[in-house]
Amino acid sequence: MSEKVREDVYFNLLPTKFEERVWGFWDFLAVQICFGIAAWFFLVGGFTGLVLPAKLAIPVVIFGNQVPLFLMSLLSLFGARYGIEMFLSARPMFGPLGADAWIIIYITSSYGWIAYASFLFGEAAYKFSKILGLPWVISTEVPGAIIWAVIATFIGLYIAYKGPTILKWFMRISALFLMAVLLGLIYYILAIYGVEKIASLPPPAPYMKDNQIDWPHNIASALEWNVGLGFSWAFWYGQYTRLARSESGAYHGTLWGWGILAGIAGVFSALTALIVGSFDPTDWIVALGTIELALIGLLLMAIANITSVAALVYPMSITLRSRLPRVKWKWAVLITSLPAIILENPLTFASYNVYLTYIALLTGIFAGILTGDYLLTRGGYYLRDIYNYKGGRYWYFKGVNPAGAIAAIVATGFYLWTWDPLLGVSHNGLFDKISAGIPTFFVAMFLYIILSKALKLR
């Protein structure tokens, strides 16, 4: 095997064989903790803490992130079993053209994640620069936070460019640091403010109805943001689990690393939001006012967010090259990261909760359909036909699996009927009772199963 082909195993579309697998359970756990602990958890926790007291915020963060991961945990097995990335795995469920449509959705929607991770670092860095009295250009939100965010994007894409081995070592060290600092900061919060005081703090900005806190709506909204983050991992499994040495390692590493362990970051920021009254956890770091704590906070935000940018760009580039193998690795990394810079601004940053509901819609449907197909097939597929772009058994009707397409369209309609993120209304009035993301997952899954059987596709 030539050097080029050997290299392509980790950077392109070839199925990875057993002897090429480089990641065991602990590597997975470390990578997914680093990937998980970043802007997305800090911000979702922050928004949750704005509308719910600690007694509700903590279980909502944990349940909202962990249970969607459990519901779709079978997605971790495709990549491990066949050595393929996520959107090749999606071909039997959507057909090659349908899976291509999901690649476009995946890459364009993921620019948002890069922007949030980079900009949260930018927020921390400009506030720290301000404490140190550095020049205004780097110590104001505009342009300071934007400049720092762009720097974070470039460092992250460089790590991704170096590939999975560098990523693995970087993550192993960072995961330990992140967990230690986060647990330390939570202990610090509890020691300074006291458990009783934090538990009694009212949420600073809840949704109101007739001058009363609208608890059902606050719980459903916070749950939906967290479920959006929980389901969002649906797009990211295969690019990593194709490197797993066992299905068990892939399954547990992603289930707990992205779930309850990374969720500690969400709990931390929910508590800081209750104390400071801001969804941005960097405000709390500044509010404490000591240089030492601000420095620890800055380091936390830097390592958490930059490693996550790398952890985003690497799988996005793998997916891009699996469909466009002629694109060089360097260009794939740049294409999947640089457009995010447009989104690195305060306006996008403050709209994170709306972004999460759209992500819940997209990824809940994607995960529901893939899970439905796994239940039908027990994960048994023809590798040759997964790769066969035309004419194979997964070509279906003009390159699209009608069961997958119909299930996705109907489930989209169901989600928007239940919760319209743009207007912020529930057209059927069910949102406050059942939320939207988890029910949509089940609608997509069951409809796909019924249609596949009815159309005799499985």
Add this chain to the structure above:
Amino acid sequence: VSSEETPKKYQEPEISLEIPYLKDPELLGELKKRIEEFEKSGIQDRVLKGGDGYVPRIKKRDYIIAIIINLAITIYFLIAVLTGP
């Protein structure tokens, strides 16, 4: 010179595979080789019958661990929501 010492010319496996966007002959050849290996070594039949793929298959106990922990989290969530703020 014996036949064993003669360098073997690379032969592309004869399997049907239509990937219009994959133009690189070496990469396409390697992909075909891997798929053929997957089929001929019995992995393809094995996965269709619920067996191991490239790596050892997930076990029942993995699912049981996941179910127990997620059930506990769900009960914790339900108690918190039902007892209110």
